[in-house]
Amino acid sequence: MLRGLxxxxxxxxxxxxxxxxxxxxxxxxxxxxxxxxxxxxxxGKTICETVNRGRAEHGIRCSAEPTxxxxxxxxx
Numbered sequence: 348m349l350r351g352l353x354x355x356x357x358x359x360x361x362x363x364x365x366x367x368x369x370x371x372x373x374x375x376x377x378x379x380x381x382x383x384x385x386x387x388x389x390x391g392k393t394i395c396e397t398v399n400r401g402r403a404e405h406g407i408r409c410s411a412e413p414t415x416x417x418x419x420x421x422x423x
């Protein structure tokens with residue numbers, strides 16, 4: 348299930364990657380995941396691992412961070 352959600356998130360983020368790939372610098376996604384021992388941290392990590400595997404193609408770097416709640420931010 349986690350792999351399916353990570354793939355879905357990567358497909359959803361692909362338009363961001365297309366615009367970042369043409370830029371001189373890389374984009375960055377930070378995924379706020381909630382507590383380290385929760386489901387959302389594991390999901391956020393899986394999403395970021397999937398995004399980071401294609402980093403050379405789309406120019407996006409992803410980091411999953413434990414937070415008080417779930418959130419996604421983009422800078423690029």
